[in-house]
């Protein structure tokens with residue numbers, strides 16, 4: 001499993017999936033939830049909410 005390109009934190013499956021869903025589906029490098037939130041200028045809870053939402057609608061990336 002990959003590490004965050006910004007802070008080198010070990011990434012969870014959900015973090016990779018939400019990055020691919022929000023930023024770039026065919027990405028091979030990813031950011032963790034905290035760095036992605038900073039990058040998008042939103043609180044980390046927004047990323048959590050997106051993960052929950054994408055799971056709920058049955059997104060195949062998760």
Ligand SMILES: [Zn+2]
Nearest residue numbers: 004007032035
């Ligand atoms: Zn990070």
